[in-house]
Amino acid sequence: MNVYKQILTNKEKNKKQIAVLIDPDKAAGKELELLCALAQKAEVDFLFVGGSLLTNGNIHHCIKSIKNCCNIPVVIFPGSTMQIDGNADAILFLSLLSGRNADLLIGKHVMAAPIVKEQKLEAISTGYILIDGGNITTVQYISDTKPIPADKADITACTALAGEMLGMKLIFLEAGSGAHIPVNETTIEKVAQTINIPLIVGGGIRTPEKAMQNFKAGADMIVIGNLFEKHPSLLMEMAATRFEYFSK
DSSP, X not given: OOHHHHHHHXXXXXXXXXXEEEOTTTOOHHHHHHHHHHHHHTTOSEEEEEOSXXXXXXXXXXXXXXXXXXXXXXXXXXXXXXXXXXXXXXXXXXXXTTSOOHIIIIIHHHHHHHHHHHTTOEEEEEEEEEXXXXXXXXXXXXXTOOOBOTTXXXXXXXXXXXXXXXXXXXXXXXXXXXXSSOOOHHHHHHHHHHOOSOEEEXXXXXXXXXXXXXXXXXXXXXXXXXHHHHOTTHHHHHHHHHHHXXXX
């Protein structure tokens, strides 16, 4: 399976996509089986696995369990070089473009690259841009970087464009897990109009209305995480927005 080709094909068809972020430290056993079943029912496009902080080393078991539960493509959303597993379908090879921490721009990648190659994972180079979500999120604290101010759409768009020119295949705008304020539509629209590669948006998307607004602004894919963990029943409504958009 070529995950990037699937993302790109859907973008070309203007078919919006949704991914659910699963934290291996929070979902396991019957709970994980339930989440997979619900995601399958909702026709979720991808399951992202990972996070900024993993303490229990559960990512390998989590991915294996997901593969046994459903056939949704699994994409690693890594928070460190320890979050690599060959059972996944792909890995977002993230470069934190919004920060100035050299380790997260290229340093950690040097150590991860041979492991990813050995595991024969599809590596999708992704420009990761953190937007101020109104509070200090885990990713901001762990990465030791400052997010781009929420009202600086031009800076965000130029950062995304630079990522594309550097050869990134995806741009990922995020306010951070549990953000008080999600990425605003003005920023999403500005970035979408500036780049040609697929645009992913995540962090603080808590309602179907916000999901639809993001799609209308130009997001090709949205990612939900905390909402799914706390209110699984809302997933069906959130997932339905991409079909509503496509039917219009």
